[in-house]
């Protein structure tokens with residue numbers, strides 16, 4: 011595609027120092043490209059070191075750091091505020107014991123919002139007791155193939171699973187069929203994909219997009235059952251758990267993650283991806299389009 015020359019731009023540039031401020035892009039698309047932009051990116055980004063999974067790159071112009079996953083596709087900008095997360099992730103081994111794995115398998119995961127060509131992560135909602143004796147009723151063990159730096163995880167309270175002593179089902183976790191239903195909820199208006207649930211006393215709630223936890227007054231996730239409002243959504247209170255109540259314990263990716271999923275059938279992934287992304291309030295899909303993503307929301311909200 012013909013491009014207008016931009017004489018004020020630096021001659022070689024990564025997306026950071028060229029002023030585009032993208033936060034992730036499809037490296038595979040640029041790596042072997044012969045167009046001017048591909049050559050600029052190839053010249054600017056050099057491998058700095060191999061990490062436990064994937065590689066760290068640095069820009070020769072601006073010094074910015076980038077993470078390339080082991081699939082060699084998704085290159086993500088490492089915001090300076092997230093360099094410590096990368097170090098922590100890379101320096102440790104975050105495996106769970108067989109006992110914890112078995113417990114997580116009983117609870118199960120629904121499809122996640124960050125999938126580039128397959129399921130590369132799985133997150134199981136549970137109650138976590140840490141090695142220091144803390145208990146968190148709304149926590150995830152989050153198996154991931156990448157360090158937890160991508161935009162879809164911004165704002166999360168992140169720790170690592172070497173702190174996890176034990177897990178068990180949480181009373182705040184919604185039942186498997188409610189969780190599956192919310193993960194498959196259809197958007198009926200912009201940003202609105204409701205699932206109706208009912209408490210034992212008849213109280214009606216609606217959950218918007220994918221939900222794993224529920225707490226509202228005396229009502230807990232385990233009490234709620236799916237119900238049908240026949241489209242009359244106004245009779246149900248909108249409720250959900252604020253994200254700051256939830257903790258994520260990052261664990262290393264493993265080859266048998268698929269066994270954690272509640273729905274064994276693959277093929278519904280795309281709609282589940284869009285649901286989860288809408289819930290996160292961002293548009294940073296690690297999708298397969300390879301579109302560059304505009305920076306924004308990379309601030310550390312901790």
Ligand SMILES: [Zn+2]
Nearest residue numbers: 024027069072
């Ligand atoms: Zn640069």
